[in-house]
Structures are given as structure tokens and as C-alpha cells.
Amino acid sequence: MTKPTAAEPADPSPGLLARARRRASSTIALTVALGAVGFGYAAIAPSSAAADQTPSADAQRGQQIYQTACITCHGRNLQGVPDRGPSLIGVGEAATYFQVATGRMPAAAQGSQIPAKPPQYTEEQVNQIAGYVQSVGGGPQVPSGNLRDGDMALGGELFRLNCAQCHNFAGKGGALSSGKSAPGLGTSTDQVIYAAMLSGPENMPVFGDNNITPAEKRAIVSYVQTLKETKDPGGNGVGRLGPVPESIVLWVAGIGALMFAVLWIGAKS
Ligand code: HEC
Ligand code: HEC
CATH class of the missing domain: 1.10.760.10 (Cytochrome c-like domain)
Incomplete structure (x- = not known):
């Protein structure tokens, strides 16, 4: 079986074809050139942008709080302090928001699992600290707005x-x-x-x-x-403990009913 090829158009005017080919190759050349410029820019842009950035007023307030409440364990430049606290570079706004909003941070002392406590800062201050850590170390961010619109x-x-x-x-x-x-x-x-x-x-x-x-x-x-x-x-409703305790309750009740039946039959005979 040979398949008919669609290579030959109905009207193969040579002039038109050549022009189309030339246009196609210059488009490709342009795309490649633009791509190269884009990559080159992306490679140098982040470092220069970060260096130029002056911290926002909020991040500055966050920095003040950081310097009083966090610096002893996490260091002046978020680099961490041996035996006190880990580096916060790259943990981002998300981790900082989590830790401070749930009162885990500032930690009172070292422990195997630092407990959540009533938060020490207002929501605004938490965001300022998180913004500061983000501006210095970067990392994942929690999107703003409604987060409860999912499936x-x-x-x-x-x-x-x-x-x-x-x-x-x-x-x-x-x-x-x-x-x-x-x-x-x-x-x-x-x-x-x-x-x-x-x-x-x-x-x-x-x-x-x-x-x-x-x-x-x-x-x-x-x-x-x-x-x-x-x-x-x-x-x-067994305290919402999950399927295992629920089945234990059923099992105990079931065995109880069976025992009762056995004893009752025994007593009758
Ligand atoms: C007494 C020392 C101490 C102080 C003060 C402290 N931290 Fe921590 N921090 C720790 C320790 C220890 C951990 C590691 C906890 C763990 O592994 O659960 C930690 C973990 C964190 C993390 C999680 C890092 C990650 O990898 O996800 C963040 C974010 C953080 N701290 C932010 C802060 C901020 C912001 C403050 C100030 C408001 C602060 N901490 C004050 C000791 C401290
Ligand atoms: C391997 C066990 C494990 C899995 C899987 C896990 N978590 Fe956790 N989660 C934890 C532990 C442990 C903590 C407490 C961390 C701490 O105290 O620093 C926690 C803390 C949390 C908290 C903070 C609660 C609070 O208000 O203090 C939330 C929210 C949470 N997890 C949501 C989730 C969600 C959503 C998932 C699934 C996508 C998930 N977790 C999967 C172990 C787990």
C-alpha cells in the first residue's frame, strides 16, 4: 500500500514557494535571536534586580522585629546560628508566616518539636516579618486573596x-x-x-x-x-477517631449481643 503524499500543492508556482521559504527562514532566525536575548537577560537580571532593591517600608519594619526577636537564633543575615536555629535563606514568606502566625516562632527554647503558642504578633506584623525574610532570602510565597475556592x-x-x-x-x-x-x-x-x-x-x-x-x-x-x-x-460518632475505633465499638457491641444470646439460650434450656 502506498499512501498518496501531500507534498505537491495544486498550484506550485516556483516564485511563491521560494518567497515563502525565505520568509520562513527569516522568521526562524528572528525567533532564535530573540530567544538568545531573552536567555541572556534572564541570566543577568535577577542578581542586578536584587542588588538594586531597597526594602519596602513594611519589610523595614519586619527587619526591626527580626533584629529584636529572631536574630539571636537565626543570625544577622538569616544564615542561622549553630546549635540555635537553622538558616532561613530560601525558606521564604510561606515558612515564616507559618511559624510566626501559629506562635511557634519566636521559639522560647530548643525542643524536639517547638510547640504552637498564641501568636506574639499581629497579622500585620507577621506579614512584615515574612516580607522581610522573603526580601532577603527568597523562597515560596502564599498567594493572597481567597484560598478557599477550590474543588x-x-x-x-x-x-x-x-x-x-x-x-x-x-x-x-x-x-x-x-x-x-x-x-x-x-x-x-x-x-x-x-x-x-x-x-x-x-x-x-x-x-x-x-x-x-x-x-x-x-x-x-x-x-x-x-x-x-x-x-x-x-x-x-465515636469522637471522630477514624474507622478503627469505630469498628472496635461495633465489634464490642456485636460480641456483647452474641454473649447475651448464648447466655439466654443456656438459661432457657
Ligand atoms: C530560641 C531560638 C529561636 C528564636 C528566638 C527564633 N527561632 Fe526560628 N527556629 C528555631 C529553631 C530551633 C528552628 C527549627 C525548628 C524545627 O526544626 O522545628 C526554627 C525554625 C524556624 C523557621 C522554619 C525554617 C524552615 O526550614 O522551615 C522559621 C521560618 C523561623 N524559625 C523563623 C523565625 C522568626 C521569624 C523568628 C523571630 C520572630 C524566630 N524564628 C525566632 C529557633 C529560634
Ligand atoms: C508525615 C506526617 C504528615 C503529613 C503527611 C502531613 N502533615 Fe501536616 N503536620 C505534620 C506535623 C508533624 C505538623 C506539626 C509541625 C510542627 O509542629 O512544627 C504538621 C502541621 C500541619 C499544620 C499546622 C497546624 C497548626 O495550625 O498548627 C497544617 C495546617 C498541616 N500540617 C496541614 C497538612 C496538610 C494539608 C497535609 C496534606 C497535604 C499534611 N499536613 C500532611 C505532619 C504531617
């Missing part, structure tokens, strides 16, 4: 796949190995949930945007927040 069904699926093994199916939290624990998500705000995924505190993995896309993160936020608002997320 609920998708969010539920992703939550069960990625989060439930540590935080429980109903977001109640649970114990992990070596004395650590995954907290309940009952009081976490939208921004904290999003920032937790981006920064992966303690034993929690980092869920980068290649792994869970921003749209999927919003779906998870929507799901977690709706789960909390719903009185009964399904299953039997």
Missing part, C-alpha cells in the same frame, strides 16, 4: 491521599513516632494550611507546587475548612 471533591481525595495518615481522616491530628505529633487542623486558618503545605514543618513533607499544584492546594484548603464546619463528617 471540594478533589480536595477530599487529595487530603485522604496526602494528609490523613498523619492528621487523621477528620483532621483531628494524631501521634507520630519519637514523641512527635501531627496537630489537629481545627483552628488552622486558610493561610496557615497553605503555608504548611509549602513549607513542611518538622516531620511534615514539603508539598511543592510540582507535587500538589496551587489549584489542588486550594482544593485541600476548601476541603479542610468545610470539614470543620460540618458537624458530622460521616461514620459513627
